[in-house]
Each structure stands twice: as structure tokens, then as C-alpha cells.
Amino acid sequence: MTETEGITVRGLSKSFAAVRAVDNLTFDAAPGTVTGFLGPNGAGKSTTLRMILGLVRPDCGTTTIDGQSYHELPIPAAVAGAALDAEGFHPGRAGRTHLRIYCHTSRVPIQRADDVLDMVGLTNAAHRRIGGYSLGMRQRLALAVALLGDPQVLILDEPANGLDPEGIVWMRTLLRQLADEGRTILVSSHVLTEMQHLADNVVIINHGQLLYQGPTQQASVIDVRTPQADALRLTLAHRDGVTIETLTPDRLLVTGLDAAAVGRTAFEAGIELAWLAERTGSLENLFFALTSAERS
Numbered sequence: 001m002t003e004t005e006g007i008t009v010r011g012l013s014k015s016f017a018a019v020r021a022v023d024n025l026t027f028d029a030a031p032g033t034v035t036g037f038l039g040p041n042g043a044g045k046s047t048t049l050r051m052i053l054g055l056v057r058p059d060c061g062t063t064t065i066d067g068q069s070y071h072e073l074p075i076p077a078a079v080a081g082a083a084l085d086a087e088g089f090h091p092g093r094a095g096r097t098h099l100r101i102y103c104h105t106s107r108v109p110i111q112r113a114d115d116v117l118d119m120v121g122l123t124n125a126a127h128r129r130i131g132g133y134s135l136g137m138r139q140r141l142a143l144a145v146a147l148l149g150d151p152q153v154l155i156l157d158e159p160a161n162g163l164d165p166e167g168i169v170w171m172r173t174l175l176r177q178l179a180d181e182g183r184t185i186l187v188s189s190h191v192l193t194e195m196q197h198l199a200d201n202v203v204i205i206n207h208g209q210l211l212y213q214g215p216t217q218q219a220s221v222i223d224v225r226t227p228q229a230d231a232l233r234l235t236l237a238h239r240d241g242v243t244i245e246t247l248t249p250d251r252l253l254v255t256g257l258d259a260a261a262v263g264r265t266a267f268e269a270g271i272e273l274a275w276l277a278e279r280t281g282s283l284e285n286l287f288f289a290l291t292s293a294e295r296s
Ligand SMILES: Nc1ncnc2c1ncn2[C@@H]1O[C@H](COP(=O)(O)OP(=O)(O)OP(=O)(O)O)[C@@H](O)[C@H]1O
Pocket: 016, 019, 020, 021, 039, 040, 041, 042, 043, 044, 045, 046, 047, 048
């Protein structure tokens, strides 16, 4: 494994007919960390991951892995491994045969198939037909495929889906170990409590737009009411790392600043505040505060 620059996403947009699946999205996933990629159903997570992997062409914007677009990578499997779903396996094939075929197409030594089977705990099922695998076993096999090229970057779409509690702990331990080795792990999930334990940083999106990027543990959101919401929005918007969600015409949710910084900025700009609260705590609180904007 060599040095990596992680994943960058810059101004990424994609529409399918009238649906704006991803809307001017910018974020990073850094080496040595697990980045949780969160959002409600239909938020645009899978479309984003597919654009990073060169499977969907963006309308505009760029994504890089290790400083290059996916298509520019000389041996993609050696740089980025992906597990996008646990379907699409040939049911009549044994797990080991499936991996050996991938070894061939990915230009990886055939012995690597047994190594990754061992890593994902499927050695005993290596000769069984995939059609007889449980969903959790297929998830492990998908992860094994992603690991074949010993990549610096792993992109996983809902990898814990179908795993039992023991499997979830196993996955968490493995991903943590891979990140500690300096790899970049980008993992989408609906399981917020799991992300609280696993992810160093989270990226939360809704309607294809970034709502929050930051450390999981310090995740907090400032809930602010002001009769001058437009003015406050304009004043805060130019700050790096700040995202602002308009809940109602007089209420904003601000991330990327603490309550004192929001209050000070408003004071300095002569903007009246009616109410200011910092919501900290679980990732779940932050997620629901941010994604409930249109329900308020
Ligand atoms: N190939 C496609 N053709 C048409 N619309 C699409 C296509 N792919 C995605 N979409 C739409 O784009 C939006 C974002 O979908 P996407 O699958 O990226 O979201 P997601 O966050 O991964 O959702 P989920 O958590 O449910 O998997 C949705 O409205 C979806 O219906």
C-alpha cells in the first residue's frame, strides 16, 4: 500500500430527468479515517458513490481518489475497492470461484482470494454456492471483492445491512483496523447508532445537498430564531465549513460554528436574535434536526 490522498468531491451534481439526485455537493474523506456518509432514503448517497467510482457520469463537478479521477487510475482495484450491493453474484458459483475470477480481471495474484476470504470470515463457506449464502454472508463476500487489490481507499454502500449484531461488531473492528493502517474508508449507512461508534467524521446529505461535514463526536447544530434570517444567512454563508438550513422564514439551523460564534457574528453585524440553542449529543439528534427541515 502506498500513500493516498483520500477522496475529494467538488461541486458534484447529477439529475435524472426532473430529479436532482445530487446538488452541488462538496466534501472530503481523509486517509486514516472512517467517514460515515448519511442521509435519508433517496438523499443521493448511492448516486454520489457511483459517481466517485466512475459508474455514473456527473452533470458537473469532479471527484478524485488519490488525486485522480477513477478512470485515470492505472490499476483501479489496487487503489479503490468498492462494495455497492450484496446482489448480482452468480448463485451457482462458489464464493472462492467468484473471487478467483475477480483476481483475474483485477490483475491480482490468485492466492489473494483465500487471503480475503479469511479476512471476511468466509473460509469455511469458500466452497459453498453463493445461492445458499445469507445476506450477511453476501455482504462479507462483497467486502472481500473490495479488499482484493489491497486498496488504500474503500467505498462501501450500506455494508452492515443484513449482518447480525456479532457481524456488525466484526465489521466495525475490521474497518477501524483498515483505517488505522492509513486507508480511507467512506461508508454509507442508515444505522446512525452504528455510525456514532464507527465513524470519525460524518457527511450528512439530504436532497443531494450537504447538510453537515465534521467530526462525529463533536457533532452539534445551532438552532437560531431571528427576524433577520436572510441577513444572518448572508453573514454566515461565506465562512468555511459552515452550512445553513432554513427551517422557517425566521429560523435557521447552523452547523460548523458553536453557539458563541453565531451569537457574536450576529451581534457584530447588528442582527437581532430572538432565540439561540445548541443541540449537541447523539448523531441521531443532529441527523434528525438537519433532515427534518422540510417537516417543520
Ligand atoms: N438511474 C436512475 N434513474 C432515475 N432516477 C434515479 C436513478 N438513480 C437514482 N435516482 C433517483 O435519485 C435520487 C437519489 O437516489 P440515491 O439512490 O442516490 O439515494 P440514496 O441516498 O442512496 O437512497 P437509499 O438510502 O434509499 O438507497 C432518488 O430520487 C432516486 O429515485
